[in-house]
Amino acid sequence: MSDTRFLTNAQLPFCKGCGHALVAQNTEKALQKLNLNPLDVVLVTDIGCHGIVDKNFLAHTVHGLHGRSSALAAGIAAGLNNPNKKVIVFTGDGGATIGMQHLIGGAHLGFDMTVVVHNNMLYGMTGGQPSEFTPCGFKTPTMPEGSTKVGYDICELMVAAGASYVERVIGIGDYSDSLEKAFAAKGFSLVEVMEICTSYGVKSNPGMKLSKLVDAAGWNVKVFADGNGTQFKTPVNKETQSLISAKLEIQPKYTSKIKNPVSIMLSGSAGEGVQSAAEYLAKAAMLSGLNSTKKGSYPVTVGVGFSASEVIISPNPILYTGSPVPDLLIITSVDGLNYARNSTGKMKKGILYIDDSLEAPQTGAKVVRVPFRERVGARNSAMYAVFYAIHHEKLFPIDAIKDLFLSGKMADKVNIDTLMQF
């Protein structure tokens, strides 16, 4: 055991008799037993009376938000990614209540850190309100009749979440051996130190003994998990590939005769290849020397309902990717028809290609009815409709999309001849 100081000589900032002072002193002793250097330790404190102890520590100290200390410490531990560093969290039962998600998450993932819960069974800094850790029958200034609920058993919760080392201690005397074991454990460890707040707990519950209270609450004072849990390893890969690659570039091979931008809306059902068909259309336009954009619209449930895509192809740069009124509208299903009703009404000219099973809506566009679904089935109806429209509207050579299709993932599943029925 070293005699390296982890605490300054200044007086600890706690009320007389408060168990928080013992936590600080036992922490120092446990770290001395482990022969650690103060600058190999990062102490992360929560909000609460215990959190003002930072200034007494000679380790690195980080003081954040109420309840979030365990998540902040997890980020530090993962960011350090160094087993020779020790990350310790001081939190209260209030911080553990509001930050329970972070304790469960930390234990679940096995971050290399130790949480010391200063459980004095109430919120001390704000006047003695009950926390979720307040045991049944325990009185506080704002609950003088006593709590009627059983408090959380944080140790059992941590074991269930997968913590490596878990122990509950009575916060009296020397419990540095327990803290030492927790600090030395690999992965996530937690020690719950039971205390009674001298300002609010003792006054509201005169004569109550801490160990009897813990016993009556059904909280076992013991080691719950012995330190053989998993340890989080931060993934680090400094050799990732650039997202910008020549493989993604599309070299023009064909030419298009269109002189002005053409705005095309494809509207159908989810699961029927609408977005893929629109992407083939836009890329084929690029293969024909045009600029193109594709904007998708769909509900959050990606597998059902409508699926629509707006494609603009243009020989000129496209500044604006919206298309309030399409020049060419392709509707392949009832879902698509319902979604596109706004647009069909606005079209004063242009062309509407619509599956012939559907009733054509009111529109100023020229209506062309084609049995897309009947000829190729629902799943390929959107792709077929795109082939059909490119051919008949002479947007660019049909070979452009044919080339793309044959070199793409769908070529094995769909016979190109079925898409070339004009």
Added chain:
Amino acid sequence: MQENNRNKAFTDGSRLITEALVRAGADTYIGYPITPANLLYLYATKRFPTMLAAPDEITALQWMSGFAAAGHVPVTATSFPGYALMVESIGMAAMMELPMVVVLIQRLGPATGTATCGAQGDLNVVFGTMSGGYSIPTFSISNYLDCWNLAAKAVHTAVMLRTPVVLLTSKDMVMTLQSFDWSVLPSIQPMQVKRYEGNETYFPYKTDDSLIPDFLPVSQNKHQVRITASTHDTKGILQNILTEAIENTKRLEYKLRKHIDSYTEYEFDEQDGADTLIVSYDISSQASREAIKQLRESRIKVSLLIAKTLLPIPSIYIDIANRYPRVVVVEENLMGQLRYLLFGVAGRKGVSGVNGIAKMISPTEIVEEAMRHV
């Protein structure tokens, strides 16, 4: 017309943003899934040296702060519902002076709203992020070149000024695919946080005239590091309302103001003799650029200001706006959030807005508003 076709790819803005963030020096991505930030999350899994999946957005910001305290430059991407959960932690990171970038991808609100519909509804949310009226430097993307340049600028600003930075964009900017000649993208240099190199006792929040304190990560073994979000002195020790501590808190805003020229980004397309100024940012910049083109083709004189640094508002925007009797602010929200920041509740004579929700504002709407007084 097609001479630049050789290096064109069909890409979304998310790809460009992700690549630029990494090249600029960001090394850690913490993600929580939310539409329409999904593509950034996906690209981050392929490109960031470290990518972690957080269980919620509060945790995401806390983990990021931890990584930043350990010397990393972390990034996340979210939308309003996630940003709302992050607000307290962003304030914490600003107070601790930890560099990080939050990409905020706007979608239709309020609340959950419509996740798959774009919007520009969150500028005033970002404006009010910090209790006490402190700023989060905020950039807004107006096109693909900005996806690249401003993503890098966001990282560089976060690192240089030691602060969280918001990169504000929207669904149709990051998810729409476009043909794009990426040979025009300039190279990006990584930037690292300036570290303390002295032998004297390290004061984590002591600064020189730059008002930016030198950094040390909690990983090093030479000096004690104290980091805190509570009102603190230059040692990083919690203080009540001690003068030194309050001066330190005020410095958080002063450092951003002092260096604002280094991160003021805008585009001003000025036309001699124009009485009308169109002002826009984010996705509605597209329609504004198209509208300007149409107006000028009709021999209507008009100037265009695209605001890219949104917060703190650069004073040059006010100087430019004051030169025009007519100002039209174009943005995809209900009441005009940039208009409010520029001209206040009282507004100004000759100032109007083109606004809209649940649809992209069209160039025609802007042309009509600009022509209203011609």
